[in-house]
Amino acid sequence: MSEEDLKSHVDDIINALSEKSEKEVTREELEKELSKFIEYGVPIDQAKQTLINKFGGIAVLTSTGSSSERTLISDLQPNERSVNLLCHIITVNPKEITVKGDNRKIFYGILGDESGTIPFTAWNSDLDVEKGDVVEISNAYTRDWQGTVQLNLGDQMNIKKTDKDKLPESAFEAKEFKVKDLRSGLGSVDVTARILEINEREVNVSGETKKVFSGTIADETGKAQFTSWHDFKLKDGDVVRITGGYVKSWKGIPQLTFDERATVKKLDKSKIPKGDLKLTKMPIHMLIEKRGALDVEVEGTVIEIRPGSGVIMRCAECNRALQNGECSIHGKINGKPDLRLKLVVDDGTGSISSVLNKELTEKLLGKTLEECKKMNEDDLINEINKTLFARKISLRGNALGDEFGTSMIVKDTKLVDVDVKEEAERLSQELEELL
Ligand SMILES: [Zn+2]
Known part of the structure; x- marks a missing residue:
C-alpha cells in the first residue's frame, strides 16, 4: 500500500x-x-x-458487508454468528429451566420482519421486551434445531427498542398458510379453515381465571390443533379466516394459537365443504420438518423392528413397561401382559419410529395376545420379522416431534400390497437408468 x-x-x-x-x-x-x-x-x-x-468511533465506515449490517430473517442459515436484526416481537414467554441444579429464567418466542418469522431463545433472565415491540438486535447467533433455524440471544447480544416505523408496514402483515404447512415457530399467519371440534375450559393465568377454547381445524390439505385465548363465539362446523395467529408446539404437535389481537372472520360454510377434508398423506421428511402433525398418514417400508416389541409386562399401578420385572416408579410389582410393536418406517425421504398398541399388533400379526404369550420369545420375534420386515406399511396417527426426533402414535395401520409385477418393472427401470 x-x-x-x-x-x-x-x-x-x-x-x-x-x-x-x-x-x-x-x-x-x-x-x-x-x-x-x-x-x-x-x-x-x-x-x-x-x-x-x-478508539470510540461514531460511524460505520465499510462499504462492503460490514458486521453491523442487518440480515433479513428469511436469509438466516444455521450456525451464523454476529447476527443483526431489525424485527418485531410476535410472542415472548418466560420459562424456568434447571441448569446443573440451578433454576434459571429464560425467554422464548417468535420474531418477525418483512421477510418472515423465526423462533428464538434468550438466555438472559432480564430480557425487557413485550409483544409488539420493534427492536434492533445485534450479536445474536443461530443454530439448527430439528431441521429449522433458531435464533439465540446469548450473553454477547444487545437488544434495544426502536421506532415502529423503522420496519415496513408489510412486516406486520399476516402471511397466508395452508393447514398442512403450519409448523411451530411461525408467527403472523393467516389461515382459512373449518372448525371440526371445539372445547371450552378454564385455566388459571397468574391468579386469574381465563376461558380457553381449543380443538381441531382443517382445510383441504390437513388438520391441526388450535387454541384461542379469546371468546370469538366459534362453533363446530364454522368456516373461519383467522388472521394474526402464531404456531407453537404443544405436546410435540404444531398448534395454531391466537388471542384478542387476531382477527377472526366467519365465512360461508361452502368455502370449505366437509367433503373436501380428506386424510392427509405426506412424505416422512415433511413430517420431520414440520416437527409433528395431527392425524396424518405415511407409507413406507419397515426397516427395523425395535427391541421392546412383542409381549411385554406392564405395571399394574401405572401401566409403565416393566424392565426386568421392575417399574421405574413402583419397583418390584406384579405385571400384566401386553403386546406392542416398535417399528422404524422409511419412505425414501426420511424415517420415523412408531408405536403400535395391542389391537393393531394383533391385527398385523394375525395372532392374539394369548396366542403370542404361548410362543417362546425368539419364535415370536422371528414371526414378527417374517411378517413385517422390509414390508410396505401404511401408518395413520399423530406425529410427535421432540428432541429425540419424530415418532408416531399409530391409530390405524395396514400392510400395503405391492404389485409384484409393477414393482419388478420399477426396479428394472431404475437399474436401467443407473447403467
Ligand atoms: Zn408403576
Missing part, C-alpha cells in the same frame, strides 16, 4: 472518530496500528472498522 493510500485510510478513521476520542489518539498511532493490521493480512475495511471501534 502506498504512503498516500495509508494516509487517506487514516483520514477516514479520524473522520469517523468522535470529537472526544479524536483528541485521545494521534495520527501516528493510528498509522502504526493500521500498518500492523495490513501486514497481518487483515482486509482494509475490517482493519479500519476495528480501529474505529477501539
Whole structure:
C-alpha cells in the first residue's frame, strides 16, 4: 500500500472518530496500528472498522458487508454468528429451566420482519421486551434445531427498542398458510379453515381465571390443533379466516394459537365443504420438518423392528413397561401382559419410529395376545420379522416431534400390497437408468 493510500485510510478513521476520542489518539498511532493490521493480512475495511471501534468511533465506515449490517430473517442459515436484526416481537414467554441444579429464567418466542418469522431463545433472565415491540438486535447467533433455524440471544447480544416505523408496514402483515404447512415457530399467519371440534375450559393465568377454547381445524390439505385465548363465539362446523395467529408446539404437535389481537372472520360454510377434508398423506421428511402433525398418514417400508416389541409386562399401578420385572416408579410389582410393536418406517425421504398398541399388533400379526404369550420369545420375534420386515406399511396417527426426533402414535395401520409385477418393472427401470 502506498504512503498516500495509508494516509487517506487514516483520514477516514479520524473522520469517523468522535470529537472526544479524536483528541485521545494521534495520527501516528493510528498509522502504526493500521500498518500492523495490513501486514497481518487483515482486509482494509475490517482493519479500519476495528480501529474505529477501539478508539470510540461514531460511524460505520465499510462499504462492503460490514458486521453491523442487518440480515433479513428469511436469509438466516444455521450456525451464523454476529447476527443483526431489525424485527418485531410476535410472542415472548418466560420459562424456568434447571441448569446443573440451578433454576434459571429464560425467554422464548417468535420474531418477525418483512421477510418472515423465526423462533428464538434468550438466555438472559432480564430480557425487557413485550409483544409488539420493534427492536434492533445485534450479536445474536443461530443454530439448527430439528431441521429449522433458531435464533439465540446469548450473553454477547444487545437488544434495544426502536421506532415502529423503522420496519415496513408489510412486516406486520399476516402471511397466508395452508393447514398442512403450519409448523411451530411461525408467527403472523393467516389461515382459512373449518372448525371440526371445539372445547371450552378454564385455566388459571397468574391468579386469574381465563376461558380457553381449543380443538381441531382443517382445510383441504390437513388438520391441526388450535387454541384461542379469546371468546370469538366459534362453533363446530364454522368456516373461519383467522388472521394474526402464531404456531407453537404443544405436546410435540404444531398448534395454531391466537388471542384478542387476531382477527377472526366467519365465512360461508361452502368455502370449505366437509367433503373436501380428506386424510392427509405426506412424505416422512415433511413430517420431520414440520416437527409433528395431527392425524396424518405415511407409507413406507419397515426397516427395523425395535427391541421392546412383542409381549411385554406392564405395571399394574401405572401401566409403565416393566424392565426386568421392575417399574421405574413402583419397583418390584406384579405385571400384566401386553403386546406392542416398535417399528422404524422409511419412505425414501426420511424415517420415523412408531408405536403400535395391542389391537393393531394383533391385527398385523394375525395372532392374539394369548396366542403370542404361548410362543417362546425368539419364535415370536422371528414371526414378527417374517411378517413385517422390509414390508410396505401404511401408518395413520399423530406425529410427535421432540428432541429425540419424530415418532408416531399409530391409530390405524395396514400392510400395503405391492404389485409384484409393477414393482419388478420399477426396479428394472431404475437399474436401467443407473447403467
Ligand atoms: Zn408403576
